[in-house]
Amino acid sequence: xxxxxxxxxxxxxxxxTAYIVAMAAALGHLVRRREGFWRLALVATQxxxxxxxxxxxxxxxxxxxxxxxxxxxxxxxxxxxxVLLELWAERQYRVRALGAFVLPVVVALGLxxxxxxRSLALEPSIRSAWIWVHVALxxxxxxxxxxxxxAAVMYLLQERQLKTRRPSAVYxxxxxxxxxxRLSHRTLTLGFPxxxxxxxxxxxxxxxxxxxxxxxxxxxxxxxxxWLVYAATLAGRTIGRWQGRRAAYFAVAGFGLLLLTLCxxxxxxxxHGA
Amino acid sequence: MTTTLFVAGxxxxxxxxxxxxxxxxxxxxxxxxxxxxxxxGVAAELMILSTCNRVEVYGVAEAPGEARAAxxxxxxxxxxxxxxxxxxxxxxTSDEDAIRHAFRVAASLDSLVVGESQILGQVKDAFALAQxxxxxxxxxxxxxxxxxxxxxxxxxxxxxxRLAVSVSSTxxxxxxxxxxxxxxxxxxxxxxxxxxxxxxxxxxxxxxxPLYVANRTPARARDLAEALAGKAVxxxxxxxxxxxxxxxxxxxxxxxxxxRVADARAAVQGRRARPLFLIDLGVPRNVEGxxxxxxxxxxxxxxxxxxxxxANRRERQRExxxxxxxxxxxVGRFLVRLRDVEVVxxxxxxxxxxxxxxxxxxxxxxxxxxxATEETRQVLEALSxxxxxxxxxxxxxxxxxxxxxxxGLRWIEVVSEVFGLRRGSGGRDR
Numbered sequence: 001x002x003x004x005x006x007x008x009x010x011x012x013x014x015x016x017t018a019y020i021v022a023m024a025a026a027l028g029h030l031v032r033r034r035e036g037f038w039r040l041a042l043v044a045t046q047x048x049x050x051x052x053x054x055x056x057x058x059x060x061x062x063x064x065x066x067x068x069x070x071x072x073x074x075x076x077x078x079x080x081x082x083v084l085l086e087l088w089a090e091r092q093y094r095v096r097a098l099g100a101f102v103l104p105v106v107v108a109l110g111l112x113x114x115x116x117x118r119s120l121a122l123e124p125s126i127r128s129a130w131i132w133v134h135v136a137l138x139x140x141x142x143x144x145x146x147x148x149x150x151a152a153v154m155y156l157l158q159e160r161q162l163k164t165r166r167p168s169a170v171y172x173x174x175x176x177x178x179x180x181x182r183l184s185h186r187t188l189t190l191g192f193p194x195x196x197x198x199x200x201x202x203x204x205x206x207x208x209x210x211x212x213x214x215x216x217x218x219x220x221x222x223x224x225x226x227w228l229v230y231a232a233t234l235a236g237r238t239i240g241r242w243q244g245r246r247a248a249y250f251a252v253a254g255f256g257l258l259l260l261t262l263c264x265x266x267x268x269x270x271x272h273g274a
Numbered sequence: 275m276t277t278t279l280f281v282a283g284x285x286x287x288x289x290x291x292x293x294x295x296x297x298x299x300x301x302x303x304x305x306x307x308x309x310x311x312x313x314x315g316v317a318a319e320l321m322i323l324s325t326c327n328r329v330e331v332y333g334v335a336e337a338p339g340e341a342r343a344a345x346x347x348x349x350x351x352x353x354x355x356x357x358x359x360x361x362x363x364x365x366x367t368s369d370e371d372a373i374r375h376a377f378r379v380a381a382s383l384d385s386l387v388v389g390e391s392q393i394l395g396q397v398k399d400a401f402a403l404a405q406x407x408x409x410x411x412x413x414x415x416x417x418x419x420x421x422x423x424x425x426x427x428x429x430x431x432x433x434x435x436r437l438a439v440s441v442s443s444t445x446x447x448x449x450x451x452x453x454x455x456x457x458x459x460x461x462x463x464x465x466x467x468x469x470x471x472x473x474x475x476x477x478x479x480x481x482x483x484p485l486y487v488a489n490r491t492p493a494r495a496r497d498l499a500e501a502l503a504g505k506a507v508x509x510x511x512x513x514x515x516x517x518x519x520x521x522x523x524x525x526x527x528x529x530x531x532x533x534r535v536a537d538a539r540a541a542v543q544g545r546r547a548r549p550l551f552l553i554d555l556g557v558p559r560n561v562e563g564x565x566x567x568x569x570x571x572x573x574x575x576x577x578x579x580x581x582x583x584x585a586n587r588r589e590r591q592r593e594x595x596x597x598x599x600x601x602x603x604x605v606g607r608f609l610v611r612l613r614d615v616e617v618v619x620x621x622x623x624x625x626x627x628x629x630x631x632x633x634x635x636x637x638x639x640x641x642x643x644x645x646a647t648e649e650t651r652q653v654l655e656a657l658s659x660x661x662x663x664x665x666x667x668x669x670x671x672x673x674x675x676x677x678x679x680x681x682g683l684r685w686i687e688v689v690s691e692v693f694g695l696r697r698g699s700g701g702r703d704r
Contacts, residue, residue: 176454
């Protein structure tokens with residue numbers, strides 16, 4: 001068992017190293033715009049993702065269940081899905097700078113994962129089939145929201161460039177505002193239903209298991225808060241036709257809450273973590 | 275016996291425009307010149323690029339100097355010019371420098387306006403013409419196909435052709451940075467002026483539609499609207515129209531700003547989530563400076579646009595450096611490829627020769643074994659093939675390595691001699 005665990009950890013470290021290389025190359029491409037940097041970033045991202053996939057599979061095999069029960073496992077799968085989405089969106093929207101904004105988030109989460117987060121296990125009372133669907137759906141949502149955040153940051157940067165009327169390197173590398181706005185809208189519409197379904201299942205299930213729909217649990221509370229911010233953004237976009245900038249600020253705020261949610265489940269002891 | 279790849283000609287760098295103009299020939303004349311030169315066997319391969327900025331001969335010949343002289347004598351003859359008159363303006367390069375030159379020309383790094391896109395099409399036309407005249411051989415074929423791919427890479431991997439360096443095209447580029455596509459974006463042109471009209475035209479070329487034109491003088495608005503395929507609107511309706519459009523180009527001689535913060539705010543309020551881009555070309559300014567502070571409004575005056583133009587120029591220079599580095603790498607690659615081209619015919623005839631021997635001997639042996647089973651035949655076949663392959667391995671490797679090391683020709687001779695190959699089948703000569 002311990003030896004098998006070692007394999008998973010090594011695969012994970014290789015993946016993370018590849019992500020770090022990819023991040024450095026993507027940032028290098030943003031500043032220097034060397035074609036080689038972009039290629040390196042792409043190849044390293046793809047290689048990292050493959051190793052990451054293997055790490056997750058090995059972990060799942062050795063545990064004999066889906067590896068999305070403990071917080072490190074969850075974060076790992078979130079960044080795995082985020083990288084996959086990033087590879088897709090970069091191609092789809094022809095936003096070569098995307099890696100420079102998604103990969104730092106991926107790397108930061110990935111580095112925190114083994115050290116900062118303790119291996120949290122769910123308390124026995126909440127282990128049921130529902131939990132898998134709840135977590136899996138929420139995860140897909142979270143991955144899309146990582147991209148939503150990256151698009152929002154790029155939008156705000158490009159908007160600043162255009163407002164100040166003094167173009168720097170970033171102006172040339174970043175795509176048009178409209179493209180970034182579409183990307184952030186798209187990732188929100190992609191992530192939000194998953195997030196909603198995931199959270200809804202959690203709430204329904206909590207009602208059944210704990211007897212109360214909103215049990216005093218920090219993770220549940222922050223999740224709801226985060227959901228409200230994203231819901232407001234989506235409503236603002238659809239009904240109020242918000243300006244891209246306001247939507248971008250909300251996307252950043254929502255992502256902040258998302259990170260807080262993750263932190264809360266580590267620092268504060270609730271029913272989600274034991 | 276050895277041949278050399280060369281480029282000779284004149285361009286905007288070396289010859290005055292009158293001379294270039296008078297030497298530039300129409301296609302049928304060029305065809306004549308190419309056919310004539312080919313018939314006389316001046317060069318193994320030949321291609322003529324003739325545009326208003328350059329007249330150049332690309333070729334492969336044993337005596338490049340003579341080939342160049344013959345080509346320009348023939349080109350000059352059509353205009354009654356002697357070679358002596360042309361000679362002082364000609365620049366000739368060969369081998370590596372010629373390759374570099376071909377790549378730089380195709381990639382528009384040698385153009386008067388660096389990064390312009392026409393030249394690639396002109397090089398392609400010249401190549402097609404030479405192909406039609408059958409004056410293209412393996413070397414020019416390889417050179418040009420790689421030149422086209424270099425040009426494509428320079429265009430897609432650098433921003434050299436994309437960065438605007440005039441005020442009007444910079445304004446349009448900014449519009450693209452805001453809106454992405456210009457398709458269906460409505461434009462309002464306030465006043466008139468050369469730069470403003472050009473910007474409006476460029477926006478419409480990008481797909482912007484419709485164009486509204488307003489002027490203090492209604493007749494002037496009507497004329498301009500007609501000229502630009504737009505719609506004239508009364509000056510009093512400007513605030514209402516502004517709420518509808520995405521881009522406003524202001525270029526009036528008004529002493530006071532005509533678009534005030536209140537106007538812009540009113541225009542944005544009705545529009546929901548669509549940015550408004552104001553291009554203020556008026557001096558003094560037509561748009562109040564504080565308009566830019568409104569959310570979703572981007573306002574650029576002449577000075578701002580000039581700032582962006584300057585930034586574009588600097589960026590373009592950086593991009594040109596990147597393009598040159600890319601060309602340099604491709605030149606290195608092509609040299610390797612060229613050396614392979616050099617030894618490939620020898621390798622092919624070497625294989626053919628040994629295969630011929632093998633087939634002949636095998637048939638003889640099988641004729642003497644009429645009762646041979648299928649298995650025996652197969653064994654003999656495999657045996658003879660294995661012997662040939664093993665014998666060939668060393669000389670072929672030697673040829674490849676020596677050509678990459680730059681002394682392929684010597685080994686081509688040695689191998690041809692030793693294996694009794696037809697002379698002249700190796701190398702670039704045909």
